[in-house]
Every structure is written in C-alpha cells, then in structure tokens.
Amino acid sequence: MAADFEVLIVGGGVGGAALALALAHAHPVRVLVIERRPGPGNINRGDSLLPAVTRHLKSWGALDRFRAAGANPVSKMQVFHHQAGRLLEAPLVGPDGSPYLVLPHPEIERTLADAARATGRVEFRFKTSLRTLLQSDGRVRGARIVDGNGVEETVNARLVVGADGASSAVREQLDVPFLSVPYDTGYYIIELERPAAYEDAMRLDLHPDGAVMTMPQTRATVGAAVLVHPAQRALFQSGSTEAKLEAIWSRAPILEGMAAIPRGAHLYRLHRGHATRYVARGAALIGDAVHVTNPTAGQGMTMAIEDGAALAQKLAPLLATAESEARLDRGLAEYEQERRPVNRELVRWSHWMGRFFSEGGELGDEIRRRLFAFGMTPIGKAIHRTVWNRVATRKAS
Numbered sequence: 001m002a003a004d005f006e007v008l009i010v011g012g013g014v015g016g017a018a019l020a021l022a023l024a025h026a027h028p029v030r031v032l033v034i035e036r037r038p039g040p041g042n043i044n045r046g047d048s049l050l051p052a053v054t055r056h057l058k059s060w061g062a063l064d065r066f067r068a069a070g071a072n073p074v075s076k077m078q079v080f081h082h083q084a085g086r087l088l089e090a091p092l093v094g095p096d097g098s099p100y101l102v103l104p105h106p107e108i109e110r111t112l113a114d115a116a117r118a119t120g121r122v123e124f125r126f127k128t129s130l131r132t133l134l135q136s137d138g139r140v141r142g143a144r145i146v147d148g149n150g151v152e153e154t155v156n157a158r159l160v161v162g163a164d165g166a167s168s169a170v171r172e173q174l175d176v177p178f179l180s181v182p183y184d185t186g187y188y189i190i191e192l193e194r195p196a197a198y199e200d201a202m203r204l205d206l207h208p209d210g211a212v213m214t215m216p217q218t219r220a221t222v223g224a225a226v227l228v229h230p231a232q233r234a235l236f237q238s239g240s241t242e243a244k245l246e247a248i249w250s251r252a253p254i255l256e257g258m259a260a261i262p263r264g265a266h267l268y269r270l271h272r273g274h275a276t277r278y279v280a281r282g283a284a285l286i287g288d289a290v291h292v293t294n295p296t297a298g299q300g301m302t303m304a305i306e307d308g309a310a311l312a313q314k315l316a317p318l319l320a321t322a323e324s325e326a327r328l329d330r331g332l333a334e335y336e337q338e339r340r341p342v343n344r345e346l347v348r349w350s351h352w353m354g355r356f357f358s359e360g361g362e363l364g365d366e367i368r369r370r371l372f373a374f375g376m377t378p379i380g381k382a383i384h385r386t387v388w389n390r391v392a393t394r395k396a397s
C-alpha cells in the first residue's frame with residue numbers, strides 16, 4: 001500500500017517537533033506529527049537552548065525564528081555561595097560562537113512546530129493519540145490513531161518514530177525494555193520576580209540545604225529550579241507559597257523579597273533510565289522515550305533534539321529518494337550506533353553531576369564551595385572548559 005506520509009511521529013514535544021523540522025527543512029519528506037495534548041505544553045520543563053542545540057537550529061534555518069519568539073542570549077554563568085559570595089564566573093557561548101539562548105519550554109515547542117510547519121511538508125494534529133502500531137511481515141508500516149472526538153484513522157508511513165516521552169506507548173508496543181530508576185531528590189520549578197541586581201546570567205546559588213539554579217526569563221522574571229531533598233519534600237509538595245519562598249530566599253539571598261508567580265510551579269520527581277535499543281521492526285525511538293536523565297546537567301531536552309538531528313541526517317535523504325527497506329534499516333542501525341553511546345555517557349555524567357550537587361550536607365557544601373572557587377584559577381578554568389564542552393557545546397575547544 002502507498003504511504004500517506006514518509007514519516008509518522010508520535011509525540012509533538014521538543015524531540016518530535018525538532019525531528020519533523022530536521023527531516024523536512026531540506027528534503028521533500030512528508031511528515032505527520034500526532035500529539036495528544038491540545039497544543040504546545042504549558043509547563044516549564046527546561047528552557048535552555050545550549051550551543052549544541054542552537055548550532056542545529058541555525059543549520060535548519062530556524063535560529064532567527066527563535067530570536068523573534070523572544071529567545072534571549074545568556075553569555076555567562078555565575079556561581080555564588082550564600083556566605084562566601086561570588087565564587088566563579090565563566091563564559092557560556094560555544095567555541096564556534098553558537099549562542100546559549102533561553103526561552104520558556106512551551107515557546108520552544110511552539111517555535112519548533114511553527115518552523116516545521118513553515119516547510120510546507122509537516123502536518124501537526126493535536127488532541128490525537130496513538131491507538132496501535134500497524135505491523136506486517138515483522139515491520140511497522142503505520143498506525144491506527146484516534147482524535148479528540150474518538151474518531152479512528154489508519155495512517156500508512158514508511159517510518160514510524162516514537163517521540164512520545166518517558167512513558168512511551170511506541171516503545172512498549174515495540175517490546176523495547178526500559179528500566180527507570182527513581183532518585184530520592186527532586187527539583188521544585190517556579191517563576192519569581194526578577195531582582196534589580198540580577199544579571200543576564202545562568203546563576204547557581206550554593207547552600208547546604210540544596211542549590212538554587214536561576215535563569216533570566218524576561219526583563220521581569222527569572223525561572224528557578226530548587227533542589228529538594230526528601231526531608232523538604234512535604235514542604236515543596238504541599239506547603240504554603242510563603243513557606244516555600246522563605247526556604248528559597250534563605251538559600252539564594254539575591255531572591256529575598258521577590259514574589260512568586262505560582263502558575264506552572266511544580267515539584268519535578270527525578271529518574272534515570274536508558275533503553276537497550278533505539279530501533280525495532282523498522283521503527284525508531286528518540287528523546288525521553290529511550291533515555292531519562294537527572295536534569296542537574298540540563299541535558300534532557302538537548303539530547304532529544306540531538307537524537308532528532310541524527311535520525312534526520314541518516315534517514316531524510318533515504319526517505320526522499322524512496323530507498324529500499326534494507327537501506328532504511330542500515331540508516332536506522334547507524335542512528336542507534338551513533339546516539340546510544342553518546343547518550344549513555346550523558347546519562348552517566350548527569351547522574352554524577354546530580355550526586356555532586358545533592359550529597360553531603362555541610363561537608364558537601366564546603367567541598368562544592370572550594371571546588372567552584374578553584375574554578376577561577378588557570379587549571380580550574382581549563383577544567384571548566386572541559387566540563388562545558390561535554391555538557392553544552394559537544395565540540396573540542
């Protein structure tokens with residue numbers, strides 16, 4: 001049967017939308033994205049577009065669209081200690097000049113989707129979910145999908161991709177095992193008024209109770225991620241806004257007196273896990289569907305977009321020229337061989353970064369304070385460049 005679309009993507013979050021754009025921006029590939037929500041999300045789930053991502057956005061011709069949507073450059077990171085003051089300041093741009101931009105997560109999803117649609121080859125259907133994958137001769141050849149009115153439809157596609165997040169139904173129907181390990185720590189995500197003294201920087205305030213990471217969002221607001229240990233879980237889950245603010249202000253004195261904007265505030269429970277395979281029966285998986293990371297290193301969204309970029313780079317030329325299934329399978333195997341080792345390292349690295357920031361109470365706080373202060377020495381700056389290269393630029397500097 002002729003395919004209705006070359007590619008059906010299940011899930012229109014950052015990974016699915018980035019994949020659609022990466023596939024269609026330069027090749028005549030028809031893509032359908034189905035997303036069960038009524039539109040781009042409304043919850044803050046990471047808003048940093050690292051240089052590793054802005055480099056892709058530029059190559060897809062979408063960087064200006066992000067700037068027009070309000071993405072702001074952040075050119076440095078600062079680390080403070082609640083008693084010792086400023087410990088470290090370091091640049092954030094990539095070695096090739098790729099910027100570090102910040103945009104709220106829902107706007108990132110919306111802008112990626114708009115850029116994908118602007119190619120004229122990508123269709124998004126919201127309030128539409130996967131019912132079941134269609135398989136014949138051991139291969140996935142499309143899906144039954146269902147819209148918000150309960151109307152079912154068959155979609156035939158040469159390639160089906162699961163970009164449907166941590167509880168991926170595509171992964172489950174492909175029988176790809178996935179073990180998710182919970183952490184006992186979490187992050188409380190909230191927007192706050194922006195202090196007058198706040199610079200355009202990614203800012204970390206160290207404290208024995210747990211660090212507070214803030215990002216400028218607009219001229220008037222900052223987004224904060226507050227590390228939450230089990231002892232404070234009840235406070236950040238069900239305490240009053242006033243009690244939460246008191247705890248945040250004591251950890252990050254610059255925020256003292258700043259009011260909360262509670263819309264979208266939530267306690268984000270942390271997990272890590274990595275699927276054993278990224279492809280099965282001619283279908284592929286990307287993003288949180290195959291890896292869930294501790295967000296301390298801010299990698300989840302970046303990894304999802306990088307997966308989409310790699311899959312499109314391998315598959316788009318083959319889909320555009322109607323190559324054989326055997327050739328598509330080789331492209332899929334190359335995608336898995338390229339991305340899985342890289343992501344395994346990032347899951348591991350994010351895990352140790354998470355441990356570094358969450359362990360040790362007063363002693364851990366002292367160790368972190370000394371290590372970040374060391375970061376201003378020549379050797380410390382070299383180490384910082386190495387770490388930055390690993391988490392954000394991906395290129396040797």
Ligand SMILES: Cc1cc2nc3c(=O)[nH]c(=O)nc-3n(C[C@H](O)[C@H](O)[C@H](O)COP(=O)(O)OP(=O)(O)OC[C@H]3O[C@@H](n4cnc5c(N)ncnc54)[C@H](O)[C@@H]3O)c2cc1C
Nearest residue numbers: 011013014015036045046129130164165287288300301304
């Ligand atoms: C509450 C929360 C807070 C987070 N905060 C941070 C953070 O602060 N920093 C950070 O780096 N990372 C954070 N993350 C992780 C980060 O958001 C993810 O790594 C990233 O969004 C992964 O992108 P994705 O497209 O693979 O998956 P997702 O963003 O999860 O997108 C998957 C999409 O698939 C859709 N979908 C699922 N099932 C179906 C179906 N059957 N049919 C149709 N559509 C379907 C979902 O509605 C969703 O839109 C957070 C995650 C969560 C859940």
